[in-house]
Amino acid sequence: MKAVILAAGHGTRLWPLSESMPKVLISIGNRPIIDYVVDALVANSIKDIAVVVGYHKEAIMTHLGDGSQRGIKITYYQQNRPLGTAHALLCARPFLDEPFLVVPGDNLIDRQVVKDALEASSGNVLVLTRSNMSSEYGVVTTHGKRVVNIMEKPKNSSANVISTGIYLLQPEILPMLEMELSQGINGISSAVAKNLERIDLEGVMTRGEWRDAIYPWDILHMNSRAMDFRGQTVLGNLEEGVTLKGPVHIGKGTRIRSGCYIEGPVHIGEGCDIGPFVSVFPGTSIGNEVQVDPYSLISGSVVYDAVSVGSHCHLSRSLVGRNTTLSSSCHMDSGPAQIVSGGNLFPQEDIGAIIGPGSHFEAGVTVRPGIMVGNGCRVHAGATLRENLRSRTEAF
Amino acid sequence: MCGIVGYSGDKMATDIILDSLIRLEYRGYDSVGVAIVNHDIVVYKEKGQVSQLRDLVPSIDGYTGIGHTRWATCGVPSSENAHPFKSMDGRIALVHNGIIENYLDLRKELSAQGYEFSSQTDTEVLVHLVHRYMDGDLHMALRRALQDVRGTYAIAAVEFGSDRIVVARKENPLVIGVGMGENFIASDVTAILEHTSDVIYVMDGETAVISPEEIHLFSPEGQEIKREVNRITWTSEDAKKEGFEHFMLKEIFEQPKTVRDTLVCYLDGLEASDILPPVSPSSVTIVACGTSYHAGMVGKYAIEELANIPVTVELGSEFRYSSGTDNKPLVILITQSGETADTLAACREARRRGCHTLAVTNVLGSTITREADSVIMTKAGPEISVAATKTYTAQLVSLYLIALKLALNRGAIDEMGLRELKAQLRSLPTLIERVLDRADSLQDAVEVMSRAQHAFFIGRNINFPSMLEGALKLKEISYIHAEGYAAGELKHGPLALLDPDTPLVAACLRDHTYEKMISNVTEVAARGSPVLIVASDGDEQVHLLTDHVIFVPRCPPLLSPVPLAVLLQLLAYHVAKAKGMPIDKPRNLAKSVTVE
Numbered sequence: 001m002k003a004v005i006l007a008a009g010h011g012t013r014l015w016p017l018s019e020s021m022p023k024v025l026i027s028i029g030n031r032p033i034i035d036y037v038v039d040a041l042v043a044n045s046i047k048d049i050a051v052v053v054g055y056h057k058e059a060i061m062t063h064l065g066d067g068s069q070r071g072i073k074i075t076y077y078q079q080n081r082p083l084g085t086a087h088a089l090l091c092a093r094p095f096l097d098e099p100f101l102v103v104p105g106d107n108l109i110d111r112q113v114v115k116d117a118l119e120a121s122s123g124n125v126l127v128l129t130r131s132n133m134s135s136e137y138g139v140v141t142t143h144g145k146r147v148v149n150i151m152e153k154p155k156n157s158s159a160n161v162i163s164t165g166i167y168l169l170q171p172e173i174l175p176m177l178e179m180e181l182s183q184g185i186n187g188i189s190s191a192v193a194k195n196l197e198r199i200d201l202e203g204v205m206t207r208g209e210w211r212d213a214i215y216p217w218d219i220l221h222m223n224s225r226a227m228d229f230r231g232q233t234v235l236g237n238l239e240e241g242v243t244l245k246g247p248v249h250i251g252k253g254t255r256i257r258s259g260c261y262i263e264g265p266v267h268i269g270e271g272c273d274i275g276p277f278v279s280v281f282p283g284t285s286i287g288n289e290v291q292v293d294p295y296s297l298i299s300g301s302v303v304y305d306a307v308s309v310g311s312h313c314h315l316s317r318s319l320v321g322r323n324t325t326l327s328s329s330c331h332m333d334s335g336p337a338q339i340v341s342g343g344n345l346f347p348q349e350d351i352g353a354i355i356g357p358g359s360h361f362e363a364g365v366t367v368r369p370g371i372m373v374g375n376g377c378r379v380h381a382g383a384t385l386r387e388n389l390r391s392r393t394e395a396f
Numbered sequence: 397m398c399g400i401v402g403y404s405g406d407k408m409a410t411d412i413i414l415d416s417l418i419r420l421e422y423r424g425y426d427s428v429g430v431a432i433v434n435h436d437i438v439v440y441k442e443k444g445q446v447s448q449l450r451d452l453v454p455s456i457d458g459y460t461g462i463g464h465t466r467w468a469t470c471g472v473p474s475s476e477n478a479h480p481f482k483s484m485d486g487r488i489a490l491v492h493n494g495i496i497e498n499y500l501d502l503r504k505e506l507s508a509q510g511y512e513f514s515s516q517t518d519t520e521v522l523v524h525l526v527h528r529y530m531d532g533d534l535h536m537a538l539r540r541a542l543q544d545v546r547g548t549y550a551i552a553a554v555e556f557g558s559d560r561i562v563v564a565r566k567e568n569p570l571v572i573g574v575g576m577g578e579n580f581i582a583s584d585v586t587a588i589l590e591h592t593s594d595v596i597y598v599m600d601g602e603t604a605v606i607s608p609e610e611i612h613l614f615s616p617e618g619q620e621i622k623r624e625v626n627r628i629t630w631t632s633e634d635a636k637k638e639g640f641e642h643f644m645l646k647e648i649f650e651q652p653k654t655v656r657d658t659l660v661c662y663l664d665g666l667e668a669s670d671i672l673p674p675v676s677p678s679s680v681t682i683v684a685c686g687t688s689y690h691a692g693m694v695g696k697y698a699i700e701e702l703a704n705i706p707v708t709v710e711l712g713s714e715f716r717y718s719s720g721t722d723n724k725p726l727v728i729l730i731t732q733s734g735e736t737a738d739t740l741a742a743c744r745e746a747r748r749r750g751c752h753t754l755a756v757t758n759v760l761g762s763t764i765t766r767e768a769d770s771v772i773m774t775k776a777g778p779e780i781s782v783a784a785t786k787t788y789t790a791q792l793v794s795l796y797l798i799a800l801k802l803a804l805n806r807g808a809i810d811e812m813g814l815r816e817l818k819a820q821l822r823s824l825p826t827l828i829e830r831v832l833d834r835a836d837s838l839q840d841a842v843e844v845m846s847r848a849q850h851a852f853f854i855g856r857n858i859n860f861p862s863m864l865e866g867a868l869k870l871k872e873i874s875y876i877h878a879e880g881y882a883a884g885e886l887k888h889g890p891l892a893l894l895d896p897d898t899p900l901v902a903a904c905l906r907d908h909t910y911e912k913m914i915s916n917v918t919e920v921a922a923r924g925s926p927v928l929i930v931a932s933d934g935d936e937q938v939h940l941l942t943d944h945v946i947f948v949p950r951c952p953p954l955l956s957p958v959p960l961a962v963l964l965q966l967l968a969y970h971v972a973k974a975k976g977m978p979i980d981k982p983r984n985l986a987k988s989v990t991v992e
Contacts, residue, residue, distance in 0.1 A: 020833035047599060048626075053639075056833060061639040062649040068569030068584075071600040076639035237664075253660050271660060271822055273815070288656075289822035291815075306826030308819050323826045323949065358830055358933065358949050376933040376949065392934045 001118065002098060003046045005037055006088050007105035008054030008079040013342065014216050016356030016374045017321060019391060022056045024105040025063060027304065028219055029226025030249075030267040030285040032063065034105045036226075038070070041103070043111035044118060047072040050095040051105070052088045054079040084186030085165070086177045096174060102167040102188065108222065109166070112208025117168045120204045121145075125168040126192075128203050129210045130160045136214060137162040138189045140203060147201040150193040161203075163189060164210050173199060215341060216354045216372070220317055223302050224283035227265040236272075251288070269305070287322065300334070301352065310363065318352030318367075321375070327363040337370025340388055356391060398479075398493040400570075401587050402462040402552045402561045405578020405608045409433075409461035410453055416580075416587040417446045417465045421778075426473035426759060427466045431480035431489035432458035433554050439489060441478035459608075460559045462552045462581075464491035467778060468760045476515045483527035484512060487556040488534065490526065492519040493583055494549035494568040502544065518547070526553060535562045535605050539618065542566075542603075552581055564603040572596040572604060572611055574625055579606045585628055593628040642979045644781035644873070648965050649832055652825040654786045655958070657775035658793045659821060666801055671770050673752055676806040677726035680705055681751075683742040684730035685712040687784040687868060688756075688791060692730050693861035694957045695795030701954060702809065702817075703802035712738030716745050727751045728798065732779065732787045734762020743767050756794045758787050772798065781980045783872045785965045788865065789828070792958055796821060820952050830949045831962045838963075838970055841928050841946050845967065846974040848899050851876055852890060853964075854883040855903035856913060862957045863903055866964030873979050874972040883909075883916045891920070899926040903960060906932040907953035917941055930963065 011023025018026070024034035041049060049067065053060050053076055067074035077092040089102055101117060103109070117127050126147055128140055139159045141149040150163060167188065176199070180191035192201060213219050230247050236254030238244075246264030250256060254268055257275030262268075266280050269288035274280075278292045281299035286292075290303055293311035302319040309315070310328035317334035320326070334352035338345045353367035356374045362381035367373065374391030383395050399420030403412045413430050428449045429441025440453045446465060464479035479491040496502070499518035502525065507513065511524040525541035526534070534555045542549075542564055550568035552561055563570060563581050573580030573588040573595050580588040581604075585595055598604055601616030615621050640646035662669065680699055682692035689711055696707040708725075710718060715738075727746040731739040734757035743764060746753050755768035758776050765771045774790035800817060803809040809817070845851060851870065855863035864880035871878045881890055883902070894900065900920050904913040918941060921927050927942040932950045939945060946967070948959045972979050 020830065047597070058640070058645065058649045058835070059829070059832065062646075062653075066569075066638045069567065071565070071567060073597055253664055255664070271656070271663075273819065273822070289826065291819040291822065305829075306823035308823070323823055323830060360950070378934065394934070 001046050001101065002048045002050070002095065003041050003101040003103055004050045004052060004089060004092050004095065005034065005041075005103050005105040006052050006085055007034060007060055008052050008057075008082060008088050009106060010055050010082065011106060013214055015341075016354070016372065016391060017216055017219075017319075019356065019375050020056075022060060023213075025056075025059055026213070026219070027285070027287065027302075028108060028213065028222050029224075029228075030269055030287060031226070033108055033213070034060070034064070036108050036110070037103055037105050038064070038072075040109045040111045040114045041101070042070060042072055044114045046101065046114070049073065050075045050077055050092045052077045052079050052091050054082060054088075085188045086181055086191050087186045089188060090174070090177060090181060093174070096171050099168065099170050102165075102169060104165045106212075107164065108209070108211040108213070108226065109164075110209040113164065113166065113206045113210055114208075116204050116206040116208060117166055120168065121202050124170055124173060124199055124201045126201055126203050127164045127166040127210075128161050128205045129164050130205075131162045132160060133214075134160050134162050136212075138165075138193075139163075142203040145202045145204075147203040148196060150189055150196070152187075152190060152193075161205070164206065165189065167192075215339075215346065216319055217339060217346070217348060217351055219302055220300065220319055220351070223285055224265060224300070227267050227283075227285065229265075229267075232264075236268075236270075239276075242275075246282070293328070304357070316352045317350055318354065320355045321357030321359070323357050324355055324359045324361070326361045326365075327381075329364045330361050331366045333369065335369040337368070339370045339372065341372070353385075398467055399465045399583040399587065400462065400479075400491045400493050400550055400552050400581070401464075401583070402491075402554070402563070402581040402606070403578065404460040404559050404561050404606055405575060406459060407578065408455065409458050410456050412580075412591070413461050413463040414446060414450050414453070415590070416582060417449075417463050419587045419590075420465050420583060421446060426468050426762075427475065427478035428464065429478045429480050429491075430461055430463040431482070431491070431554060432456045432461040433556065433558070434458035437482060437486060437489045437554065437556050439480055439482055441480065442475050443473045443478065460554060460561065462489065462491050462554055462561060464493075472765075473760065477517050479517075479519060481515070481517075481520050481523040483523050483530075485527070488523060488527055488530065488553060489555075490519070490523040490551060490553040492522055492549055492551050494547060494551075494566070496521060496545055496547040496549070498546040522549075522551065523553075534558070534560065535603065535614075538562050538564055539603055539614075550583060559607050561606045562603065563598065563606065565598045566600050570598045572598060572606060572613075574611065578608050579611055581606060589628060594625045595628060596623050596625055641973075642781065642969070644783055644785060644965075644969055644979050647779055647781055647786045648962065648969065650777070651786050651789050651962060652828045652832070654774075654776040654790050655793050655828060656825040658790045659797075659824070661775055662772065662794075662797050663818060663821060666797060667804060669801070671772055672726070672754065672798070672801050672805060673770075674805060676703075676802065677705065677752070678723055679725040680707040680728060680802070681715075681725040681746075682707060682709045682728045682730065683712050683715045683739060683746070684709075685736055685738055687788050687865060688730035688732060688736075688739075690861045690865040690868065691788055691791035691795060692728070693864070694792055694858060695728065695730075695799065697858040697861075698796055698799040698954060699802055702799040703806055704808050705802060705806070710742075712736060712742050715742035724749065724751045726754065728754045728756065728795075729764060729768060730756045730791055730795075731762075731764055732758045732774075732784060732791075734759040734764040740764060740767065754798070756791055756798075758790065782982055783869060783968070783979075785869075789958055789961055792961070793821070793824065796955070820955060823951075824955060824958055827949055827951055827955070827959050828962050831959045832966075834947070835966050835970075838946060838967055840944055841967055842970045842974055844899050844926055844928055844944050845870070845876070845901075845971045846874070848876055848897065850893070850898045851878040851901065852886075852894065852898065853878060853880040853901045854886060854913075854916065855880075856883045856909035857907070858954065858957055859903040859905060859909070859960060862960040862964070863901070865961060866901065866968070869965055869968035870971060873968055873982050874975055874977055875982075876971070883913055886916055886920070891923075894920060894923055894925040896924045896926070899928055901928045901930065903930045904935075904938060905930070905948070905953070905956055905960075906935060906950065907956070914938075914941070930960065
């Protein structure tokens, strides 16, 4: 069995994280999403994998390489313009000479999801799951096992069975996709939906975990569950007087200085310098090369690579993009908030701030709950942010 | 990284194995070796490149054999440490790519049983282990031996009197090439594509036995398994590029990793490390050629700023003509290959004058690592593209580390300053990622540059050498005549050469040189030359001067040469690509310049 991972998309709704990074490389629980996908395939002995790349393809190719380090073979195909999933799949046409799995590279899945697809009948299979956000996905109606209808992003649907976008397909189906593409139908789902009478498509409800990060705050919600490791792994340096509780991972070359208190699940990457006297509370992931100065507190947050957190900072249920600098005494507390994104309001029970990559916060900045800050912003000392900040702007 | 190959068939094994090893040289090239089975097992191995072995190996009659090309990561390259290794009775030979983690324990145990070791490698324990379990069946002996081993490997072994090759893999690549009356094994399809495009991938934990007519594959549990043969449709050149169009682009994109690797190696233990003598020198001389010379110039600014020690930078080819002075400077020699003839000559001259010599190089075991008093390794890995990219940024990082170490030795930096600088250095890989992520934004700049026949690059202070390097990259691969100048020098001559067809590239970053740079640029713009400004993120003001702006992420001025280098590499690459140039192998240039 071969598999095709679709990794050419933008994920624009993940702004500000997606502005310069493909969605598949955004980390949850300190691992890029596509790594979960590759792991799920490898765990099911699928080792011949094609990846369709487009947006920031070089970053993806550099990250995955040729697969030989994981004992698999990865071949790349390019989709030069974002013309839909069917178009993306057909970019890998020479690869598709036997039954294959199609897997979106930007959903977090576990091995069970792939297993469920493989154990279904030998024809064409669509993996289904349940979601209370069905208006964001394709809602699927089945008759017995057979899929009889797929409705894309219905406005008011009470149904909660949705398509995961994961298919097991026979190569014989490709001419149909090509034909539909020439008619301007360029999504796999819509092409399949149009031909459900002619092809046998079996729906399989998966027992596995399938999660999608549509908005950046979804990452905060998913972060804790993604860190499903147990025990304590310390590959770095712990100074005397550090307290670790629960599942904690500390990466190579990371130094945790005296008096730090870390309560898992917490995942800390490589080459960090934390403390002395820093508290890190459950659900937090800290990337590589992060520095956290004394007396700061980080709880339920996602801190990406090369972030620098000054002393006396407080981050709660907040997300900080790579390379952002927070000077001392910056506060990002959490609370109930209405996040404004793309002209819509998203009520959240408990959320902190969402800060894009490469921004610089001078000392004593407060960011109110639910506020988003873009890429490369500069926030001057003592400012309080009560509104979202566009990328590359200054705030006083 | 290392590469292994093997052949069993009806042709002369030596020729095929040496050919395959040449194709694997990108996996490492500091020592090579072959073992051929005939009336004995004949082993030839040597420190150096495959071509050197080719001159050394006579034609040996033998139709089965294995080979290895090595890139030392620990343990120096030498013929003793080169593979293959033979068992003491000479009946088994073995090559290995990977790391045996528990080799010290195994070595102790085997020594106690009377096994003798001739090398410092972890691999040698494997051949003795296999010998210990040998009971007529090499495959079984290897499987049994691997039960004692912790680590990663791709292994190939041959035995006297047999045309079989036995292989095993775990977390290191290995493929079997399927031929007619002959079969192959290799780390990578590239090595054997010339002979066959039908391959079988060996997966983790599996072993296999290959003979001219047969291939038997075994699961981790030892059951024989069948696997379909894959037909390879791409060419060998494509294979090594992992999806990238050119090695240069692949290497540009490797920089977050190579910079990180170099930092990880030295940063945490910098205070305690002995890369420099504890006495602090009263002056420093940096000697290098080409791209390394530009790195040296950045090093001058870094050392002078952090450690407050005066630095002169000299070209390798000119150093010997400089007069020795009574004061004995610390001499830093920068050479990617470690074999640059002029830099080596300078190293000897410096030692003759009684100076402490510190080499910055990318090749462990190269000549300069033996001749200099101390060495810093840039962890960039093999660089294939002639135009240096990842080795340049790794050199910059090494020089920052040297500057920091000199500052520490002199007490010129306090604990707070050290912590801050370390944090800044640690952010470099991510900073590079952010430059790479905006490769798409270069389109307009590429159009401007690719129309030009001549171009000028200007900068001030620490960004001056960055612009020299930017100009060098452009001329090397796009054949556009590009020159870099200190911005202040523009008025002293080069301004006469500017015309509406000659673009000027100016680094106007938000640092203390910003205003002076802007006035230089204004002057040029007024004369009708197209101006391309490299500006810091968020700088709207530069749009008043020109339509052509490319942005780099903000960073501390001292470190700006790193993101700037990456940006200008991308610019040069895309200009050369737009012009259809042979990017990885420009005319008249060689990777390593070993003549004076």
